[in-house]
Amino acid sequence: MGILEGKKILVAGVLTEQSIAFSVARIAQEQGATVVLSNFGRALSLCQRIAKRLPQEAAVVELDVTNTEHLSTLADRLREHVDGLDGVVHSIGFAPQEAMGDGFTEVAWEHAATAFQVSTWSLASLTQACRPLFGDTASVVGLTFDATVAWPVYGWMGAAKAALESTSRYLARELGPEGVRVNLVAAGPLRTMAMKSIPGSSQFEEAWEGRAPLGWSVTDTEPAGKAVAALLSDWFPATTGEIVHVDGGFHAVGV
DSSP: OOOTTTTTEEEOOOTTSSSHHHHHHHHHHHOEEEEEEEEHHHHHHHHHHHHTSSSOOOOOEEETTTTTHHHHHHHHTTTTSSSSSSEEEEEOOOOGGGGGGSGGGGGOOHHHHHHIIIIIIHHHOOOOHHHHGEEEEEEEEEEEEEOOSSTTTTHHHHHHHHHHHHHHHHHHHGGGGGTTTEEEEEEEOOOOOHHHTTTTTTTHHHHHHHHOTOOOOTTOOOHHHHHHHHHTTTTTTTOOOOOOEESGGGOOOOO
């Protein structure tokens, strides 16, 4: 019997088999969960294809977190596949190329605003959209890239991740009385579509190779996926507002 036996989980933002979100969906199914995936636009067809590569084909719903109609109808559309939700995985992030790289102070508000709306505000809006489906307890888990420091080339996505981490704490504070836990997993650099879109991201890989005490594989999403699955389970009943680092120990050591 798996640690997610009988649970219903939405994994938002699944795009490729190389993504953390795909690993989460696969592990969740292997641990007994019913999984629903989401994406939108051109990525929706990719998500539908990916859904067939899971141990059991998962249902897919369309969700653009910048579309208020998608958010307002999400609960009803999810009810076509599940009768409630025990967990939500927020694997959503985007910043225009203009918002990353050098020239942090030169970035126009419209580009920074996109990064914040898609990567930060969406954690709150997605949680709110799913709230009618939560029972006595639920777990919301998001993905971050350690925002306690400034990184090269990450630009306004780094600032959006810092805001995401703060947002998770505010959500934990507000939703805790309803039995809803909100936590984040901070994974090390992985060769996902998100990381590949960052100019100069090879710098992250080089840093991890030399500093992570446990070592680090930039192609292995399973450790992060397992951490998310654990937080979705009942094995962390009193943990909320937390950031779990899955980075080979990189965050804990200096040079």
